[in-house]
Amino acid sequence: MPATTRAAVLRAHGEPLVIEELPLPGECAPGAAVVEVTCATLCATDVHLWSGAMSFPGMLPLVLGHEMVGRVVAHGEDTRDALGRPIKVGDRIGWSESTCGHCHGCTVLREPVACANRGYGFMQRADAWPYATGGLAEHAYVAATSQKLLLPDDVADTWAAASGCAVKTVVHAFERAGGLRPGANVVIQGAGGLGLVATALATAAGAGVVITVGAPAARLDLATRFGADVTIGLSGEPADRVAEVMAATDGRGADLVLDMAGAPGVAAEAVDMAAWGGKYVVVGTTGPRPDPVPLGTVMGKQLAVLGSLNGDISDYHRAIEFLREFRSFFAWDELFSEPVGLAGASDALAAMSRLEQVKAVVQPGLS
Amino acid sequence: MPATTRAAVLRAHGEPLVIEELPLPGECAPGAAVVEVTCATLCATDVHLWSGAMSFPGMLPLVLGHEMVGRVVAHGEDTRDALGRPIKVGDRIGWSESTCGHCHGCTVLREPVACANRGYGFMQRADAWPYATGGLAEHAYVAATSQKLLLPDDVADTWAAASGCAVKTVVHAFERAGGLRPGANVVIQGAGGLGLVATALATAAGAGVVITVGAPAARLDLATRFGADVTIGLSGEPADRVAEVMAATDGRGADLVLDMAGAPGVAAEAVDMAAWGGKYVVVGTTGPRPDPVPLGTVMGKQLAVLGSLNGDISDYHRAIEFLREFRSFFAWDELFSEPVGLAGASDALAAMSRLEQVKAVVQPGLS
Amino acid sequence: MPATTRAAVLRAHGEPLVIEELPLPGECAPGAAVVEVTCATLCATDVHLWSGAMSFPGMLPLVLGHEMVGRVVAHGEDTRDALGRPIKVGDRIGWSESTCGHCHGCTVLREPVACANRGYGFMQRADAWPYATGGLAEHAYVAATSQKLLLPDDVADTWAAASGCAVKTVVHAFERAGGLRPGANVVIQGAGGLGLVATALATAAGAGVVITVGAPAARLDLATRFGADVTIGLSGEPADRVAEVMAATDGRGADLVLDMAGAPGVAAEAVDMAAWGGKYVVVGTTGPRPDPVPLGTVMGKQLAVLGSLNGDISDYHRAIEFLREFRSFFAWDELFSEPVGLAGASDALAAMSRLEQVKAVVQPGLS
Amino acid sequence: MPATTRAAVLRAHGEPLVIEELPLPGECAPGAAVVEVTCATLCATDVHLWSGAMSFPGMLPLVLGHEMVGRVVAHGEDTRDALGRPIKVGDRIGWSESTCGHCHGCTVLREPVACANRGYGFMQRADAWPYATGGLAEHAYVAATSQKLLLPDDVADTWAAASGCAVKTVVHAFERAGGLRPGANVVIQGAGGLGLVATALATAAGAGVVITVGAPAARLDLATRFGADVTIGLSGEPADRVAEVMAATDGRGADLVLDMAGAPGVAAEAVDMAAWGGKYVVVGTTGPRPDPVPLGTVMGKQLAVLGSLNGDISDYHRAIEFLREFRSFFAWDELFSEPVGLAGASDALAAMSRLEQVKAVVQPGLS
């Protein structure tokens, strides 16, 4: 195990990341591992953390990146993956947020996403043990309390990395919705990484009319290649978008609306776009501010508004299996930009913030 | 069958009802019946329709009252109840809103409450055929498209009347919530007719802590007699009420929150009162105006916000069976005021609007 | 409306059908219609009724055929389809079994398949009013109590006819299973009409490994063209088939097993093929004799064994929408044999009984 | 921590237990504890293990008893209960079977009862580390992989011990059934510990008619005191018992049937006793032999046959909460016999095998 690792460290919101050498824990605890990060993909949360749109007191310095895969360079005693398989040096693994295993959420609810002590990369300062847990580093420490998964060869590094947050979030949202009946009409609000993966998943699941709402136009084109039957831009009024959905669904609306956008005001649109008895899964919303929701319509159409978080290792596992199963159905690689090294990560974040890239790719080993 | 019927007619919102003689249809269509109304109970909707808080163009003149029971005085060919039992002159029946049986809601969704052509009493003008379908009349016409139910003797007239809207609405809301696990903690927002029945039903279903939120104090006392472990008044701040719920539930919140109040602002309280993974059933909300809902919390606690309408004949049947089963568990009669005749109906509506009565009772045959 | 119709009448089990002229009701009741049958498809039940393997006292004479479409030649007052659309002469319609609308199954359970008075074609003797309701006749009477559906042009006659029983039964079975998660592994027991449609539907719904078990080889080839990843013949031992399923599913078994075969002994195989927590939907079973089921395994893997009937008009509607949506995904026409006239129906039944045809097609108007 | 413990050891099936001194592990691993067993209750599995009716190769010598509570006398580093509360010397705890946390069942299914490496007391030989994990010993080692729960004072030792298997199994079975609608009719097959607790739970959950089927008469009397409206003995024919259920449920049958008996043949009765659309939860069945199940009826009434295991720490937690909530509703203590010491355990097992006791109680500290 190396003693230190090169990392791109966020020291001040909005400033370029600083390339530094961070310590690594000297040894792996039982169940833990140290990996060489072969690929990290960036998600909107990374952009918000970088810009400071999302911030927590005392969070900096920080190594960004919570979507990544790595090759094991060291591991502790009895380190296994989530399916019980022993993990060896050289193995390629992905992993999930750490959970404590002994809180009400972990034990009674049996919902790792409800863990009272859930650990995210962005809860981990770069100057405190175990230092390097984020993706924008050459090596990362994977705690015993993070469930790991040995990765199959036919799932590319970028795909597996993106499964660590984006793909598993989408998988989890469909689970929350109780799956999809073949032929059901689906609206996806948002054409970013989440929205595009959701478009593909809805298509794979045999949806009827798939409608993706978002911007810019290039992403809507991509949505079409991922299976959207109808795409709707953001230039018109909400009522126009609702009318387009109704026109595309024989006037009935969507059986399932997935908010993958999180912009203010999408909730009211979602409720109006939903069919009688439909479901509206809230994924993208962030922030503590209440949104206006037409509850009279929620009641009148007997809708179900379902909150959904980003998922756990079971969703991660399903995400990987989903990508394997449908690896040749969609041009997954179109989601990802050309890889850059750690030195290019700051520019990649900026490009994503300008919506020029869907998902930036960082290969920390690239010079 | 009588040719006419005495009725209390709403001719102008906010004005006393006018006692008039209305025509009755000369004959019963196949499946239809004419009943002598033995008891009508009033619900908040009646008060809103009377006051004009709820109004539709061209709705007047109108016979109010959509909670009632009657004794059959005439019926058409092959008139049966919802369980297939023939209906005879002299039978005591309750019935539900009429539904068309051949719309998407009736046939594909199999949800009578989603019927595109659902008929309510308040959709029926008193000067158009079949004239008298409301409860505030000595006789009423029960259409073939209204499902009827022969009533068991051990369910009182008032109880059965109230099942036509209030009790079945509560039963339906619990169905929408997927039932209740014994020991689950429940918050009921509202201490009117709906809230009190919901308090009793939660208690009967083995809820853990039952918390009723509402006013005035006399109704909260009644809530306690209907099983509430904790009651919370409306004088404090929303945050205080949320804190009381948390204190009563080991800090976890309620597994189920039922909005039986419909007042603006209750949604945000409901979301804050809910436990992780909890359900919030929206029953009471009316009006087209969006309410502020903290969707970030809906997502963060993976809540389910479920709209619920007032139910169909299956809920009515379950309501009657529920009242039979638990007839001696609760002092149901405390929900109801002393019966008045048609001439007393205006005063009863006014008293209900001042929250002096929970459910007013009108016996049209009383002089 | 014609006064009589040519029909192929079953007068003795196992004997050729007799071509006769049957009376038609002289007029259409409100909500009823008379159609010219343009296409009937035959299902296994027809074969069993013909051979006498399935028989009821006093059922003969009978017009076989409960999968058919027709063009309206007359209709009663206010005849509408299940979506409320008026039905006119010349319209092309399908329809479902008749249901009474006023029994516990219809009203409280809201399950038309639970109707205590459900009417099938094979409950209708050819010598009693309304005489001709089966598919093997030039004209058929469609009762008011049968829900009707106007058919879209892009669904072929054979497809729509088969939706009247086979396709809707499959759709209903997936509904009973609560849908299918993308990537879920599915075993379909049976490679007849039901099994092949189920294979296609599982594929369309994004199943992972789809495994079809049945015979003969030609049907398994067809299963492969309908999306089966693995097919298993019936020559081996049950344990061999279970082992093949385990091998194809990483040793976990199938998340969903659908019995579309109904042969004795398939239940034990189904239970052994199921994954922990899996579902096994019982569709094909007939007859009153108990089957041996390893309940210890049902308990040990926490399986759900779910009975499923053939569906109602909502399933029929979904079947039609499913075929439209996936009309170009599968070679649906391979399910159907060359059409014959009424005179060819007896030979078609015999051919089906020898498994030489999946679904025979009868066009009563063919000479 | 003591170095050894007195224990009642099963050395040969059917023979009296041998009182011996067993070693204890010298130290507690992180997360583990050693307790003084204050109370153990016996369940039917203990009786079957003792008699040899249930046996596994190489299982002996064994310390019986998997329902127990204890007071902590030593614990490892960071030993916490399932709600994250630190466990201290002197605390009173209950615990569940151990689970591995890194198998498909634990991580992907999130079902501890599906753990591939689930540890039971009866998997633990008394002559191999950690020697003493069963209830029939003065001290027991509680592994780190067993979820623990700090017990509230208002739940008696016997109740908490029985929650370790019997009560949580019942709670889990109701969970598998998706809860109970108030007024639903319930049949419980079996009047032993499981059946009686299930009778109480159904009553607490607001069931309509509760019917307990079993023997002997004294247990049926107890069932009546636990809320059964109807009890049915085993002297008649299956058809008679089915007829009694139908008579008690207006001819509709039970919405929920719980097999808490496990005797051969109860499955067919259960299916016949179930109402259309009902659920039948299989809890009691053991053994690999298939039972005859009328699958035609499962299909015809669209039943759901649901396997259910004995539950995990979430069920244990709910069991404890249920007993607290309903501590004064039922005479729980009537389930339990007078406590005996280790020396009396053999007689207690024999008495249970003769159905003379429902649940025997052993207090290892009693002389």
Ligand SMILES: [Zn+2]
């Ligand atoms: Zn936790």
Ligand SMILES: [Zn+2]
């Ligand atoms: Zn992310």
Ligand SMILES: [Zn+2]
């Ligand atoms: Zn309708």
Ligand SMILES: [Zn+2]
């Ligand atoms: Zn009302």
Ligand SMILES: [Zn+2]
């Ligand atoms: Zn019916």
Ligand SMILES: [Zn+2]
């Ligand atoms: Zn058929």
Ligand SMILES: [Zn+2]
């Ligand atoms: Zn495990």
Ligand SMILES: [Zn+2]
């Ligand atoms: Zn046990």
